[in-house]
Amino acid sequence: MTEINAVWREVITFLGANKLLASALLIFVFLLVKRVILKIIKKRSNRQGEDRRHQITILAQLGNALLIILVMMVWASEIQSLAISIAAFMVAIVLATREFIQCFMGFIYYLGARPFRVGDWIQMNQNLGEVVEMDWAKTALLEVDPESFSYTGKHIYVPNSQLVTQTVRNLNFLRRYTMHTFSLTNEPTANAYKLLPAFIARARAHCEYFRDVAERYKGLIERNLDAEFISIDPDVMVETNEYAKLIVTVSLFCPTDQAYSLQQKISADWMSLWFKELQEQEDRAVHAGQKKS
Numbered sequence: 302m303t304e305i306n307a308v309w310r311e312v313i314t315f316l317g318a319n320k321l322l323a324s325a326l327l328i329f330v331f332l333l334v335k336r337v338i339l340k341i342i343k344k345r346s347n348r349q350g351e352d353r354r355h356q357i358t359i360l361a362q363l364g365n366a367l368l369i370i371l372v373m374m375v376w377a378s379e380i381q382s383l384a385i386s387i388a389a390f391m392v393a394i395v396l397a398t399r400e401f402i403q404c405f406m407g408f409i410y411y412l413g414a415r416p417f418r419v420g421d422w423i424q425m426n427q428n429l430g431e432v433v434e435m436d437w438a439k440t441a442l443l444e445v446d447p448e449s450f451s452y453t454g455k456h457i458y459v460p461n462s463q464l465v466t467q468t469v470r471n472l473n474f475l476r477r478y479t480m481h482t483f484s485l486t487n488e489p490t491a492n493a494y495k496l497l498p499a500f501i502a503r504a505r506a507h508c509e510y511f512r513d514v515a516e517r518y519k520g521l522i523e524r525n526l527d528a529e530f531i532s533i534d535p536d537v538m539v540e541t542n543e544y545a546k547l548i549v550t551v552s553l554f555c556p557t558d559q560a561y562s563l564q565q566k567i568s569a570d571w572m573s574l575w576f577k578e579l580q581e582q583e584d585r586a587v588h589a590g591q592k593k594s
Contacts, residue, residue, distance in 0.1 A: 407461030481560040
């Protein structure tokens, strides 16, 4: 036992005298252990079919922070001496690294407020995407096209400082279902209100197959947001613009990945009814002219 203690003291003394080697060994062993732990967690999550990307990201960042603390403890005396010697330059250092400090403070804000998680859809400024990765400096988004709600394949890297200074919108509740609105423009050559009953019936028919799921998802969203603002049935509004054109606006609560397809089908129904009405008007005009002659 005494021999083991003596060997251990010699190892500690040697590493204390060779802090660079000690730091290298510490970093190597720590990163190896962290990698093994994360790989085990990923294998278990894949085997159980669970999404643990959020836990893995947090664990990896906490591990990095712990490694920095351990390395600083190894070099504590040198860091203390260095801190005393550069006290006069602290203001300059803070000014030079203020962007990094703001990013770190944004990450601290994220850990406290948890406005979103890895896998959520969020909007920061004009950037819309799925959160795929986050560390102390940046948030990585997989860009989503706001028109078709499909992935563009592009990655957006947003500094964490914007978490504090900019508005962050969590769109995760609208990831599966969304409030989709689009408009159709026609010349005011027919009575649009005459076509509305048939048009609304066709629009409802297109939405009937997902109505039950939409009702449940609507209830989930409204319970979490504590507000009732979603209508399952398509809403149609007729108005005119500043050019005296007829504008038909359709709003519907539908699956996000089918919004564009439903828009095309409903638009085709409206145009079919519209041109059918125009043709009937022409036929009536021809019949009226023939009777007069």
